[in-house]
Amino acid sequence: MNLIGSYNYALVALSVFIAIFASYDALDLAGRVTAAGGWTRAAWLLGGAGAMGTGIWSMHYIGMLAFILPIPVAYHWPTVLLSLFAAILASVVALGVVSRQKMGWFRALAGSVLMGAGIASMHYIGMAAMRLPAVCQFNSFLVILSVVFAVLISFAALWITFHLRDKKTAIGWEKLAGAVGMGAAIPVMHYTGMAAASFTPSGMPTDLSHAVSISTLGTGGIAAVTFVVLGLALLTAWVDRRFATQTLELQEEKLQETEAYLSEAQRLSRTGSFGWRVSTGDILWSEESFRIFQYDRTTKPTVELILQRVHPEDAALVQQTIGRAAQDGQDFDFKHRLLMPDGSVKYVHVVAHALNDLSGSLQFVGAVMDVTEAKQAEEALRRSESYLAEAQKLTHTGSWAWGVAGGNALHLSEEWYRIYGFHPEEGLSAWEKRRQRMHPEDRAKWQGVIERAIDEKSDYEVEHRILLPDGTVKYAHTVGHPVLNASGDVVQFVGTMMDVTERKRAEEERERLRHALADLARVNRVTMMGELTASLAHEVNQPIAAAVTSANSCIRWLEADVPNLEKARAAAMRIVKDGTRAAEIISRIRLLFQKGTQQLELIDVNEVIEEMIVLLRGEATRHSISVRTELAADLRQVMGDRVQLQQVVMNLMTNSIDAMKAVDGMRELAIRSQRGDNEQLLVSVSDTGVGLPPEQVDQIFNAFFTTKPHGTGMGLRICRSIVESHGGRLWAGDNSPRGASFYVSLPTRVETRE
Amino acid sequence: MTSAGTPTVFIIDDDAAVRASIQDLLESCGLRSVSFGTAEEFLRSELKGEPRCLVLDVSLPGISGLDFQRRLAEAGFQIPIIFVTGHGNIPMTVKAMKSGAVEFLTKPFLDRDLLSAIRQALDRDQATRQERAELAELRERYETLTAREREVMGLVVSGMLNKQIAGELGNSEVTVKIQRGRVMKKMKAGSLAELVKMGGLLGVPPGQKLHNTNV
Numbered sequence: 015m016n017l018i019g020s021y022n023y024a025l026v027a028l029s030v031f032i033a034i035f036a037s038y039d040a041l042d043l044a045g046r047v048t049a050a051g052g053w054t055r056a057a058w059l060l061g062g063a064g065a066m067g068t069g070i071w072s073m074h075y076i077g078m079l080a081f082i083l084p085i086p087v088a089y090h091w092p093t094v095l096l097s098l099f100a101a102i103l104a105s106v107v108a109l110g111v112v113s114r115q116k117m118g119w120f121r122a123l124a125g126s127v128l129m130g131a132g133i134a135s136m137h138y139i140g141m142a143a144m145r146l147p148a149v150c151q152f153n154s155f156l157v158i159l160s161v162v163f164a165v166l167i168s169f170a171a172l173w174i175t176f177h178l179r180d181k182k183t184a185i186g187w188e189k190l191a192g193a194v195g196m197g198a199a200i201p202v203m204h205y206t207g208m209a210a211a212s213f214t215p216s217g218m219p220t221d222l223s224h225a226v227s228i229s230t231l232g233t234g235g236i237a238a239v240t241f242v243v244l245g246l247a248l249l250t251a252w253v254d255r256r257f258a259t260q261t262l263e264l265q266e267e268k269l270q271e272t273e274a275y276l277s278e279a280q281r282l283s284r285t286g287s288f289g290w291r292v293s294t295g296d297i298l299w300s301e302e303s304f305r306i307f308q309y310d311r312t313t314k315p316t317v318e319l320i321l322q323r324v325h326p327e328d329a330a331l332v333q334q335t336i337g338r339a340a341q342d343g344q345d346f347d348f349k350h351r352l353l354m355p356d357g358s359v360k361y362v363h364v365v366a367h368a369l370n371d372l373s374g375s376l377q378f379v380g381a382v383m384d385v386t387e388a389k390q391a392e393e394a395l396r397r398s399e400s401y402l403a404e405a406q407k408l409t410h411t412g413s414w415a416w417g418v419a420g421g422n423a424l425h426l427s428e429e430w431y432r433i434y435g436f437h438p439e440e441g442l443s444a445w446e447k448r449r450q451r452m453h454p455e456d457r458a459k460w461q462g463v464i465e466r467a468i469d470e471k472s473d474y475e476v477e478h479r480i481l482l483p484d485g486t487v488k489y490a491h492t493v494g495h496p497v498l499n500a501s502g503d504v505v506q507f508v509g510t511m512m513d514v515t516e517r518k519r520a521e522e523e524r525e526r527l528r529h530a531l532a533d534l535a536r537v538n539r540v541t542m543m544g545e546l547t548a549s550l551a552h553e554v555n556q557p558i559a560a561a562v563t564s565a566n567s568c569i570r571w572l573e574a575d576v577p578n579l580e581k582a583r584a585a586a587m588r589i590v591k592d593g594t595r596a597a598e599i600i601s602r603i604r605l606l607f608q609k610g611t612q613q614l615e616l617i618d619v620n621e622v623i624e625e626m627i628v629l630l631r632g633e634a635t636r637h638s639i640s641v642r643t644e645l646a647a648d649l650r651q652v653m654g655d656r657v658q659l660q661q662v663v664m665n666l667m668t669n670s671i672d673a674m675k676a677v678d679g680m681r682e683l684a685i686r687s688q689r690g691d692n693e694q695l696l697v698s699v700s701d702t703g704v705g706l707p708p709e710q711v712d713q714i715f716n717a718f719f720t721t722k723p724h725g726t727g728m729g730l731r732i733c734r735s736i737v738e739s740h741g742g743r744l745w746a747g748d749n750s751p752r753g754a755s756f757y758v759s760l761p762t763r764v765e766t767r768e
Numbered sequence: 769m770t771s772a773g774t775p776t777v778f779i780i781d782d783d784a785a786v787r788a789s790i791q792d793l794l795e796s797c798g799l800r801s802v803s804f805g806t807a808e809e810f811l812r813s814e815l816k817g818e819p820r821c822l823v824l825d826v827s828l829p830g831i832s833g834l835d836f837q838r839r840l841a842e843a844g845f846q847i848p849i850i851f852v853t854g855h856g857n858i859p860m861t862v863k864a865m866k867s868g869a870v871e872f873l874t875k876p877f878l879d880r881d882l883l884s885a886i887r888q889a890l891d892r893d894q895a896t897r898q899e900r901a902e903l904a905e906l907r908e909r910y911e912t913l914t915a916r917e918r919e920v921m922g923l924v925v926s927g928m929l930n931k932q933i934a935g936e937l938g939n940s941e942v943t944v945k946i947q948r949g950r951v952m953k954k955m956k957a958g959s960l961a962e963l964v965k966m967g968g969l970l971g972v973p974p975g976q977k978l979h980n981t982n983v
Binding site: 548549551552553555556557558559560561562563564566567570571574578581584585588591592595632635636638640 | 782783785786788789790792793795796797827828829830831832852854855875876877878879882
């Protein structure tokens with residue numbers, strides 16, 4: 015005969031309420047366990063499980079107490095404790111499961127089975143603690159049903175808890191609803207389990223050792239303790255959450271700030287960041303990344319969009335690089351160009367690091383840097399460097415820098431190597447080797463110049479020769495400038511070396527030509543003087559004749575019966591004058607015979623003309639030619655070679671005389687000097703002779719062109735060379751009404767030549 | 769024209785120093801001299817009547833000394849010339865001497881060479897002047913002869929005998945003899961030889977009939 019049990023419904027309600035309360039606690043605590051880590055997490059887990067386990071157990075026990083059997087029921091308290099332990103264990107499992115970051119199906123199922131088993135264990139162990147004079151029989155169908163309920167309820171509880179755990183608010187409606195659902199479900203299992211048990215009275219005495227009877231007061235105590243435990247847990251959780259919230263808010267604020275800084279830093283450094291999940295193709299871009307690629311922030315970045323921006327010439331490279339990276343899961347680092355919709359080109363430097371996330375899928379985190387400016391600067395630098403190198407090549411100028419302390423080269427340009435016959439690949443060590451290539455005769459000079467420059471901290475300039483291994487000699491012109499440190503010591507010299515070989519050769523060539531011209535001019539002068547011997551002799555003879563005659567008179571005056579000293583002195587003075595005159599003429603003639611290079615001095619051209627008239631007057635007279643001069647008084651001086659200019663005047667005058675020898679009528683040689691335009695002076699020599707050969711005016715200045723039976727044809731050619739070497743011009747024209755005129759223009763301000 | 773007065777030496781040289789030295793030399797010897805730089809200056813001067821000679825530089829401006837010598841001769845201007853030159857040569861010297869130059873001196877010359885040349889020139893000038901004076905006298909005498917007497921004189925100096933002259937003139941021998949005597953007297957000729965010489969000096973054409981009356 016089964017004992018009919020009844021329920022104390024007030025206690026049933028209490029048990030349900032405790033279940034709801036405990037559920038709410040569980041939800042709340044799950045959030046705390048999740049938020050915590052390390053030791054705190056363990057403490058929260060254990061404490062939470064303790065509170066929750068106590069709640070579940072308490073509900074069960076109140077439910078047990080609500081079951082009223084018509085027999086006295088006592089409880090074996092160690093077993094009761096064991097059931098409590100089972101409840102707590104189940105809670106540990108539950109909290110452990112729901113506080114994980116993720117909850118898979120397997121984990122959820124395993125958790126709910128374990129938790130359900132725990133709760134069921136707690137219930138049936140609790141039942142086993144009953145000490146009553148009756149036999150307890152279980153309806154196996156209901157027992158299984160109760161265990162299934164326990165597992166299902168656990169599953170639901172875990173699911174609800176997992177999804178509601180992070181609600182920040184202390185009392186969320188969702189949480190409350192979840193707690194009510196859960197709290198309502200737990201008693202379902204309990205009362206199903208209770209329904210499975212039927213009690214049959216037995217005559218056997220009840221083992222009442224370690225058994226206690228629960229009084230009404232005891233029930234109230236259990237409930238009160240449970241509430242206190244649950245309440246404390248809740249309070250602790252609430253306080254902790256408050257702190258956590260505050261910390262979180264602070265952290266969030268900081269995070270936002272950091273994010274703002276980061277964004278600003280990205281903007282300033284033109285560096286965007288990105289994340290790329292290869293499997294899904296999802297790409298995350300920072301603000302700056304959007305800006306670099308010039309896409310709207312609302313666009314969803316994809317590999318295709320990126321490729322749209324890649325410069326067509328770099329498309330293959332980009333595809334290949336990221337393709338391989340995605341395949342191999344390797345970091346990548348490369349540069350490429352972007353072609354923007356407006357046609358501009360950007361240079362970007364992309365670096366990415368490969369990561370494998372928990373789920374094992376490949377992900378890249380990286381940065382894309384806009385290096386356009388650096389690239390442009392680099393290119394501008396390269397361009398300017400190449401221009402410089404080209405300029406050095408064109409001007410044969412190498413640049414260098416060397417440190418005074420070790421005497422080592424700090425910089426050597428390509429052209430420097432080229433001039434010394436080195437290869438740029440030899441590097442700065444070529445600096446030492448240059449000593450052997452310095453011409454032995456110039457080494458001492460060169461060394462001295464540099465030592466003095468170091469001593470005096472001054473610029474230096476030295477011309478030296480370079481002797482290449484193949485015997486070639488080059489001429490170099492080196493200029494150096496000292497670089498001082500803060501304390502005024504010379505630390506290095508910078509400068510250039512110019513290959514002046516060509517200039518030097520040209521100079522030598524010019525010098526040789528000058529000598530040749532001088533020699534030729536002299537030959538011409540001597541020839542001319544030879545032709546003029548008679549006239550020149552006459553010019554010398556005149557003063558000599560006068561002197562001899564005067565000397566004779568002088569003697570006569572002295573030897574007279576009454577010596578006339580006055581007359582004798584006058585005669586002697588004439589002798590002095592005539593002697594001087596003869597000497598002057600001879601020295602002028604000798605000058606014209608002299609051999610020598612150009613000697614530049616300031617010359618009065620009128621003086622030159624007058625000197626030549628003195629020499630040629632006899633010749634003119636001999637051919638019944640009158641000489642007329644119109645010389646400007648305000649003539650400037652000319653920088654030139656006196657003998658050569660005399661030669662020009664003499665040559666033109668003898669030509670004029672020759673041209674008039676055969677003509678009848680007036681024979682006049684007119685020489686004029688005047689100031690011309692542009693700081694020039696103009697000398698003209700005109701005659702009334704046969705005139706210029708018609709249709710051959712252009713040829714008269716050619717070498718070997720002559721109209722004279724014994725002419726060499728060199729005179730005018732040489733005159734023109736001389737005049738041109740003085741920076742002037744020589745040309746011819748017709749004279750009116752008869753004859754020819756030759757004109758010489760000379761600059762009165764000539765740059766000083768070396 | 770007179771043979772009296774101090775002899776003057778003319779100097780033409782374009783070189784002032786040379787002119788001055790020569791003048792001084794002549795002065796020291798008591799000779800009077802006047803110098804000119806060009807031939808034109810000399811021609812313009814008024815000093816040609818006196819006994820004189822010319823020291824002439826060969827190279828003159830405008831005209832050479834040799835050309836000037838020729839022009840003077842062509843103009844009948846007789847003056848003894850001494851050439852001086854700075855650069856003489858043989859052809860030049862020969863030409864000058866042929867044209868009657870007294871001397872050709874090369875500068876520098878010895879003073880005594882110049883002085884002796886000047887003396888010689890002055891002597892020659894003197895002689896010339898005397899000859900010229902005598903000729904003028906003879907011309908005056910010749911002017912006094914009648915036409916017939918000039919005819920007779922011409923025939924006489926050509927060496928014809930009175931008889932031949934008479935035959936030539938168609939006169940009697942006595943008439944010729946009288947006319948010949950008058951010629952001798954008017955011409956103040958002491959002998960036939962003297963008359964012949966006079967005829968030569970005067971340039972009377974010998975053996976020429978002045979009036980070809982008949983043949």
